[in-house]
Amino acid sequence: MPIKVLHSADRRLDALANKCVYSSALKFGKGTELFRERGEAEYAYQVICGAVRTYRLLSDGRRQINSFHLVGDIFGLENGATHRFTADAIVDTEVRVIRRRSLLDAMTNEDGGVNNLLGLITLNLVHAENHMVLLGRKNAFEKVATFLLEMDQRQAQPDKIHLPMSRRDIADYLGLKLETVSRALSKMRDERMLRIDGVRAGNSS
Amino acid sequence: MPIKVLHSADRRLDALANKCVYSSALKFGKGTELFRERGEAEYAYQVICGAVRTYRLLSDGRRQINSFHLVGDIFGLENGATHRFTADAIVDTEVRVIRRRSLLDAMTNEDGGVNNLLGLITLNLVHAENHMVLLGRKNAFEKVATFLLEMDQRQAQPDKIHLPMSRRDIADYLGLKLETVSRALSKMRDERMLRIDGVRAGNSS
DNA sequence: CGTCGCGTTGACAAGGTTCAAATTTGGTGG
DNA sequence: CCACCAAATTTGAACCTTGTCAACGCGACG
Structure with missing residues (x-):
């Protein structure tokens, strides 16, 4: 199952994230917004405790939740300059916040070269592909x-x-x-x- | 709209693909399979004429089509070793077939570094995310x-x-x-x- | 000319939604 | 610890959108 893989990958990034100089922990109360769709993607996040949902809204309020982020999961790291989802805390949540640039640099200097960013995005893609089957069929x-x-x-x-x-x-x-x-x-x-x-x-x- | 972006990106890769030494054109009759889910992802493809669908099947035959590939589109290039979808020709179709390795090498040597592969996968992800909203809501x-x-x-x-x-x-x-x-x-x-x-x-x- | 694949349309069934009410849960203050 | 309140969840019943089944039309092709 892809979810297993996602986890093991996150563990790798976990260790990596710990080395980042410019990371800090932040708390978000239940229902609080971490970042918004179209907002500048300056930071990446990792759940320390709690849970986060990322979603998109249609103009009339219909909401599609893209994914849930649990303890250890990294999210909000975009390839482009802006977030494509809104993220908020499902319960009181603590996250490690890492400057995007800082995380990307750490990634390129680590084992798999740039493969970590690529791998992370690929995992998102795999999850999305599986979810499309669920939603459609x-x-x-x-x-x-x-x-x-x-x-x-x-x-x-x-x-x-x-x-x-x-x-x-x-x-x-x-x-x-x-x-x-x-x-x-x-x-x-x-x-x-x-x-x-x-x-x-x-x-x- | 993401589709526009996808197109412009494909144009870049179009030029790039043209430079590949090891590319060749192949024809697939209507309904013919180009590659299969879980099959080795040795080649990437670009539609010269015709159209291709990529999809996944549930065990009882339910099918979720992931995307349609039209003239100019590149598809079948995986980050991992195997295909995650089956692909077959919707109509009589001609595709340019490029060795995965060859395309990746060409990509890393080109303008954006590895960004082209990353960009291509990101575009797939963006498409999938949009499609999830459609399917779910x-x-x-x-x-x-x-x-x-x-x-x-x-x-x-x-x-x-x-x-x-x-x-x-x-x-x-x-x-x-x-x-x-x-x-x-x-x-x-x-x-x-x-x-x-x-x-x-x-x-x- | 008959057959086959594809698309359209109709009638009906069913799964999921909507609306409403009852019930449970969790939090707060006495 | 218990009472009370608000929010979340469960449950029921009616309804509606979409699925199912079937018939028909059309064009391609042998």
């Missing part, structure tokens, strides 16, 4: 199931999936309405595929 | 309208849109069924938004 139940698998594989925990985001967030990620997401989860619960724990969901499979 | 009519605008902007012609692909291809690109695409086009015709010409569609706007 899967039904509601499959979408939610795929989402849970993705979240499970991105987390170390064996039998639990922690979902920091709301039903609405999940819906806007999967191209559904929040009620539909809720119904799918209820159905899985009724069919003993999982247990829902208020803040946590444990899959019994 | 637009209704059938909006999807078809957006598709027609995309095709229009990718073609030089002022008032006509040539659609080499079938209704089924369009549907699998937009996350719809072919009947729904047909109905949307009929509605646009009925509302005088366009004229349908058998093989061609001209937009009156």
Whole structure:
């Protein structure tokens, strides 16, 4: 699964990011905006704790969430000069902020040459390609199931999936309405595929 | 619009590709496969004439078309070792085939350094991101309208849109069924938004 | 001239959305 | 610790968009 790869790549960048002189930690309260679509992409970010969503809005308010960024994930590093998404904190979140230039320089000087930036963008592309299949060709139940698998594989925990985001967030990620997401989860619960724990969901499979 | 950018980038690569020693032209009959998902990504391709679709299949046959490649477009150049999509010719198609290695070398020696490969992948990413919004948050009519605008902007012609692909291809690109695409086009015709010409569609706007 | 692939159209079914209400959860203050 | 409130979630019922199934038309081609 691409998500695994994304993680291992992030670990590499993790070590790399730690060496950056010009990185600093910042806190963002729940719902706070980190950067905005079309805004200058001066910094890249890495989640220290918490979770971030990146999304795009249509003029009438419809929202498509591009991805969720969990602990360790790097995001907001653009090839161009501006951000293509808005990013905000799903819960109270702490991020490491790195000057774009500084991170790029560190990357080119490290092991894979410029391959790290290229690799990071390629991972985004792979994720987007997989997500297009989900959005275009899967039904509601499959979408939610795929989402849970993705979240499970991105987390170390064996039998639990922690979902920091709301039903609405999940819906806007999967191209559904929040009620539909809720119904799918209820159905899985009724069919003993999982247990829902208020803040946590444990899959019994 | 990203499509414009994609085109101008392709023009750059066009010139570049022309300099490649190890490129050769190949013909593929309608419906023929150029490469397959998971297959070794030894070559990159550029459409000389005709059109190509790249897509992914679910195990039960559902198909998500990732993109259509028209004259001038470069595709099939992967960062990794294997293709992530299957590609086949929509109509009888002629492509320039370039050894991956050869193209990459030419790229690193050219103007923007490795930026050309990075730029190409970034353009794919931008396209995918836009397409996710379409797939996740637009209704059938909006999807078809957006598709027609995309095709229009990718073609030089002022008032006509040539659609080499079938209704089924369009549907699998937009996350719809072919009947729904047909109905949307009929509605646009009925509302005088366009004229349908058998093989061609001209937009009156 | 018959067949085949493709596109259009109609009638109906179904999955997902919408709207509304009930219920649970989490936070806050007494 | 408990009561209360706001927000999030769940659930139900009606509705609508899109999918499904089927018939028909058209042009290409043998």
